[in-house]
Amino acid sequence: MGSETERKFLVRSSDWKPGAVGVLYRQGYLCRQEARTVRVRIAGDQAYLTIKGQAQGLTRLEYEYPLPLAEAQELLEQLCLRPLIEKTRYRIEYRGRVWEVDEFAGENLGLVVAEVELKSPDQPLELPDWVGEEVTRDPRYLNANLVVHPFSRWGKP
Numbered sequence: 001m002g003s004e005t006e007r008k009f010l011v012r013s014s015d016w017k018p019g020a021v022g023v024l025y026r027q028g029y030l031c032r033q034e035a036r037t038v039r040v041r042i043a044g045d046q047a048y049l050t051i052k053g054q055a056q057g058l059t060r061l062e063y064e065y066p067l068p069l070a071e072a073q074e075l076l077e078q079l080c081l082r083p084l085i086e087k088t089r090y091r092i093e094y095r096g097r098v099w100e101v102d103e104f105a106g107e108n109l110g111l112v113v114a115e116v117e118l119k120s121p122d123q124p125l126e127l128p129d130w131v132g133e134e135v136t137r138d139p140r141y142l143n144a145n146l147v148v149h150p151f152s153r154w155g156k157p
Contacts, residue, residue: 004052005059005121008141011112012132016101022088025102028080032144039144040067040075043089047072058121058136081147083107094128107150113141 027041039050047069053061067075076084086106092099097116104111114131135141140149 002061002063003059004062005118005123006115007058007118007125007134007136008113008115009127009134009136010132011101011114011130013130015130016090016092016099016114016128020090020092020101022090022103025085025087025089026076027085027143028076028082029144029147030075030079030081032081032147037144040072040080042069042072042076045069058118083147083150085143085146092128095126097125099128099131104146104151107152108146109152111146111151 023044025041025043027039029037029039031038035054037050037052039052041048041050047067048064049067049072050062050064052063083106085104085108087102087104087108090101090103092101092114099114099116101112101114104113113135114128116125118125139145140154
């Protein structure tokens with residue numbers, strides 16, 4: 001059984017960026033419900049189908065499978081909800097941990113978040129200076145929710 005435990009934070013400065021190399025991500029959702037999501041993702045030249053369960057605190061079930069790139073492109077174009085999530089992901093090492101910093105584009109332009117995976121929910125974590133407010137438990141920042149409530153529309157009726 002697969003699972004992930006992660007924490008998510010807003011990024012408050014670009015101090016993480018010098019020397020960082022990013023990978024373009026495009027992803028869409030075939031299913032987005034509170035109890036489960038099914039995502040198609042293209043990261044660079046790799047593609048995946050990911051199934052996630054509902055979060056239980058900081059942890060949730062996660063299963064990920066490789067997909068042929070052409071099939072992933074077709075799923076994104078033909079079956080996934082709109083808008084697609086577009087972002088560049090950077091992997092930044094800090095004090096023995098790898099942080100994933102996502103700079104969003106498209107409908108979520110302006111949003112920059114950082115995630116870090118942990119071995120357990122109570123694992124101690126030292127935050128880099130460029131990390132700001134924690135948004136782990138704020139559902140607005142879930143990629144599956146950014147599809148239906150993009151960052152560019154927050155605060156607009």
